[in-house]
Amino acid sequence: MSIMKTLTVSALALAVSAPAALAEWQPRKPVEFIIMAGTGGGADQIARLLQGLIEKKNLSPRPFIPINKPGGSGAEALRYLQDKAGDDHTVMMTLNSFYTTPIIQEDLGVDVTQFTPIGLMAMDTFLLWVNTDRDDINDLDSYVAAVKGAGLDWKVGGTGSGQEDSVLTAMMEAAFDYEVTYIPFPGGGTVAKNLIGNQIDSTVNNPSEQMEFYRAGNSKPLVQFTGERMEAFPDTPTAKELGVDIEYYMQRSVNGPPGMSEEAVVWYTNLFQELFNSQEWQDFCTSDGLTCDNFLNGADLGEFHATQVVAHKNLIEQVGAEAITGE
Amino acid sequence: METILVSLAGGLLQAFEPLNLFMIFAGCLAGLFVGCMPGLGSVNGVAILLPVTFLVPPTAAIIFLAALYYGAMYGGAISSITLGIPGASTAVATVFDGRPMAQQGKADKALMAAAIASFIGGTVSIILFTLFAPPLAAFALKFGPQEEFALMLLAFATFIGLGGDDIPKTIFSILLGLVMAAIGFDIISGQPRMIFFDMVEFQRGIGFLVLAIGIYGIGEMLWTLESTKGKVQMHSVNITWARMKENFGQIKDYINSTWVGSVLGFFVGTLPAAGATPASLMSYGLSKTFSKDPDSFGKGNVAGVAAPEAANNAASTGSMLPMITLGIPGSPTTAILLGGMIIWGLRPGPLLFTESPDFVWGLIGSMYIANVATVLLNLALIPVFIRVLAMPFTLLTPIIFMLCVLGVFATTDRMFDTWIMLILGVGGYLLRKLNYPVAPAVLAIVLGPLAERSLRQSLISSQGDVTTFITRPISLTCVILALLLISYPLIQKFIRARKANETAA
Numbered sequence: 001m002s003i004m005k006t007l008t009v010s011a012l013a014l015a016v017s018a019p020a021a022l023a024e025w026q027p028r029k030p031v032e033f034i035i036m037a038g039t040g041g042g043a044d045q046i047a048r049l050l051q052g053l054i055e056k057k058n059l060s061p062r063p064f065i066p067i068n069k070p071g072g073s074g075a076e077a078l079r080y081l082q083d084k085a086g087d088d089h090t091v092m093m094t095l096n097s098f099y100t101t102p103i104i105q106e107d108l109g110v111d112v113t114q115f116t117p118i119g120l121m122a123m124d125t126f127l128l129w130v131n132t133d134r135d136d137i138n139d140l141d142s143y144v145a146a147v148k149g150a151g152l153d154w155k156v157g158g159t160g161s162g163q164e165d166s167v168l169t170a171m172m173e174a175a176f177d178y179e180v181t182y183i184p185f186p187g188g189g190t191v192a193k194n195l196i197g198n199q200i201d202s203t204v205n206n207p208s209e210q211m212e213f214y215r216a217g218n219s220k221p222l223v224q225f226t227g228e229r230m231e232a233f234p235d236t237p238t239a240k241e242l243g244v245d246i247e248y249y250m251q252r253s254v255n256g257p258p259g260m261s262e263e264a265v266v267w268y269t270n271l272f273q274e275l276f277n278s279q280e281w282q283d284f285c286t287s288d289g290l291t292c293d294n295f296l297n298g299a300d301l302g303e304f305h306a307t308q309v310v311a312h313k314n315l316i317e318q319v320g321a322e323a324i325t326g327e
Numbered sequence: 328m329e330t331i332l333v334s335l336a337g338g339l340l341q342a343f344e345p346l347n348l349f350m351i352f353a354g355c356l357a358g359l360f361v362g363c364m365p366g367l368g369s370v371n372g373v374a375i376l377l378p379v380t381f382l383v384p385p386t387a388a389i390i391f392l393a394a395l396y397y398g399a400m401y402g403g404a405i406s407s408i409t410l411g412i413p414g415a416s417t418a419v420a421t422v423f424d425g426r427p428m429a430q431q432g433k434a435d436k437a438l439m440a441a442a443i444a445s446f447i448g449g450t451v452s453i454i455l456f457t458l459f460a461p462p463l464a465a466f467a468l469k470f471g472p473q474e475e476f477a478l479m480l481l482a483f484a485t486f487i488g489l490g491g492d493d494i495p496k497t498i499f500s501i502l503l504g505l506v507m508a509a510i511g512f513d514i515i516s517g518q519p520r521m522i523f524f525d526m527v528e529f530q531r532g533i534g535f536l537v538l539a540i541g542i543y544g545i546g547e548m549l550w551t552l553e554s555t556k557g558k559v560q561m562h563s564v565n566i567t568w569a570r571m572k573e574n575f576g577q578i579k580d581y582i583n584s585t586w587v588g589s590v591l592g593f594f595v596g597t598l599p600a601a602g603a604t605p606a607s608l609m610s611y612g613l614s615k616t617f618s619k620d621p622d623s624f625g626k627g628n629v630a631g632v633a634a635p636e637a638a639n640n641a642a643s644t645g646s647m648l649p650m651i652t653l654g655i656p657g658s659p660t661t662a663i664l665l666g667g668m669i670i671w672g673l674r675p676g677p678l679l680f681t682e683s684p685d686f687v688w689g690l691i692g693s694m695y696i697a698n699v700a701t702v703l704l705n706l707a708l709i710p711v712f713i714r715v716l717a718m719p720f721t722l723l724t725p726i727i728f729m730l731c732v733l734g735v736f737a738t739t740d741r742m743f744d745t746w747i748m749l750i751l752g753v754g755g756y757l758l759r760k761l762n763y764p765v766a767p768a769v770l771a772i773v774l775g776p777l778a779e780r781s782l783r784q785s786l787i788s789s790q791g792d793v794t795t796f797i798t799r800p801i802s803l804t805c806v807i808l809a810l811l812l813i814s815y816p817l818i819q820k821f822i823r824a825r826k827a828n829e830t831a832a
Contacts (some may be wrong), residue, residue: 025548030375039662048666056381056670063375066666071532072512075519079530104517109527155788161516182470183788185513189655196653197468200788212654212676225379 027262035075038187073160098166116256117301119272157200207289338692358398369399385671424631448637451589464535464652472784477805479778484812485612504771543733545752581633592638596645603642610638
């Protein structure tokens with residue numbers, strides 16, 4: 001009863017306070033907020049935080065409903081968005097598999113440069129993690145030694161062949177000249193849990209996925225794959241400091257299906273720009289080691305995607321698609 | 328122990344605050360509604376009502392959402408029993424016996440059993456939660472891919488009991504379900520597979536609800552039409568006080584199934600990625616396998632209603648455990664709750680218990696109250712629910728048909744799935760005519776993807792060595808239990824045959 005009342009009152013308040021906004025495009029039904037990864041992972045946490053902020057700040061007249069489509073390293077989500085061409089009520093939280101999955105799976109029939117770029121929310125980072133039980137591993141050298149000693153018995157957990165963590169794992173295999181067994185899990189959260197439970201030996205999780213276990217003393221970072229040390233991890237060296245040339249980031253951008261109407265693009269861009277500028281988002285970025293300096297949108301983001309696609313094509317050629325898919 | 332009791336008392340007191348108490352009742356009512364509407368499950372309910380919670384403090388908010396989750400578990404049973412279409416995926420197993428009971432004029436009994444079993448399941452589960460949360464979280468971590476697969480093997484073993492005597496037909500039905508589960512993307516390599524006629528729509532696979540609603544909604548409707556030639560007289564029941572009392576007295580008929588379902592549901596629920604649907608199906612299978620009268624299952628055995636209902640409520644509480652202690656949701660609904668918690672500034676993980684005790688214990692306290700609230704609401708509303716059955720068949724059938732179509736379209740938003748649902752409905756009806764059990768196919772489509780993933784993960788990590796399943800203690804235990812379960816009906820059959828021989832001789 002009181003819920004209905006609150007809803008009616010807030011709806012009335014909205015109608016009174018924003019008559020000018022009525023002329024603009026607005027969602028007319030709930031917006032599907034697709035996440036191309038499983039629950040508990042970095043993309044999922046971010047999407048759910050954004051969805052909550054949208055509701056909390058009352059930024060949309062209709063709710064955003066987060067839907068996870070982790071299948072086939074994001075292939076399911078990409079295909080879904082492609083099939084939604086022209087739809088104004090679907091947006092997707094993407095990660096780097098946005099680039100890698102269509103390259104590796106040519107028969108998917110998805111060209112991400114056709115999608116509608118909306119906004120780049122953050123650049124996420126990667127660290128190399130092991131369980132704190134591993135007393136024998138305290139830095140990169142002891143890690144490499146342990147992996148080489150274990151050979152294929154060394155199990156690296158990740159979110160799927162062709163996902164960014166498998167790319168990074170392949171890059172490390174090439175740089176250190178070792179081979180590991182890569183086990184795919186349905187999301188970064190599950191990967192983190194399996195590291196803590198000692199089901200796998202190491203991961204390259206994003207900070208947000210390991211943060212709570214790290215704070216509880218269950219896992220430890222060895223190396224960060226960033227240009228400079230992050231505020232959140234002042235004592236962990238970067239790979240470059242140690243003389244290993246690996247720097248790799250994950251883009252966290254929101255994109256719509258191909259052929260979204262211009263009015264809708266404007267509305268979504270404003271929405272995500274506002275979220276980007278919010279205190280809550282910037283605080284989250286600091287605490288979870290995300291870089292959120294620049295909100296790219298429109299043609300700029302499209303260009304960014306295009307360069308990333310090329311960069312990933314080269315990367316995959318370098319390490320070999322087989323190294324990534326494990327075939 | 329003492330600290331647990333003190334914290335729990337604090338939590339209960341908190342739950343009794345007027346705002347929180349109101350949130351519990353509002354949540355339960357909303358949950359009942361979304362639960363009983365096909366296509367509107369607790370996932371949608373929690374997602375849609377999440378914004379409401381930003382108006383109140385975090386503890387009240389999670390209490391509301393948890394109560395809604397709970398209420399939906401109860402609500403799912405209502406449409407399963409009265410209409411024969413599962414209101415939510417968690418309530419599919421409730422249809423197996425709930426529907427036949429309604430047709431025999433025992434809808435009130437079925438609803439009552441569902442409510443009471445749900446209450447017991449929820450309560451047992453929350454007590455286990457209160458006492459053993461930290462050690463259970465540690466136990467959940469021991470579950471690697473090998474253990475997950477062994478558990479799935481155990482779940483499949485309960486199927487054998489589900490199919491009745493005709494084991495080849497049961498296996499056929501399981502395989503049919505597994506084939507449908509395999510449509511879509513290969514979960515390891517990400518390549519599309521089993522894309523029939525190269526239709527891109529198949530890339531998204533066949534959802535579990537599409538199959539369940541098709542078989543139980545449409546298939547059942549066709550079956551009823553044929554078997555009665557349209558002259559159906561639904562049995563409405565007059566609820567009297569005496570009848571209510573009589574129904575209460577029948578608890579002993581299903582209390583054992585209820586205990587088993589409660590404990591099983593809780594444990595399955597605590598394992599990340601399992602959730603309430605597999606729990607309820609496994610509970611049904613177990614209850615049938617160990618019943619004195621397994622043949623009456625599927626024909627209106629009240630234990631067949633109680634077992635899955637106890638398990639799905641127990642599992643919904645259980646799945647809060649990995650969410651709170653590990654930050655990993657045990658079900659799609661808790662994934663949304665997790666999102667809510669992040670917005671309220673709470674970071675679920677191993678430190679939540681120590682850093683936000685008020686929140687955690689307030690939630691736990693509210694679950695006790697929510698259980699009582701929901702069972703009371705439910706019992707009070709039974710007379711209202713069974714009014715549905717007083718409707719003439721000519722009116723009810725079109726409504727069921729519409730709800731099936733709407734339910735599928737609302738969940739997947741694709742006409743393609745709606746067509747598939749109709750086709751599967753006709754297929755299910757034909758299978759039924761040929762005496763194939765359809766329940767195993769439904770179970771296989773739920774468990775297939777989980778089993779496939781864990782099997783392949785295990786084999787990748789052991790580099791193809793299958794002994795990995797029997798060299799790990801937990802996994803080995805599950806494998807042995809599964810083998811026992813598979814052989815149990817066979818042994819039983821053998822013994823019965825011998826007895827029959829002896830009497831004949």
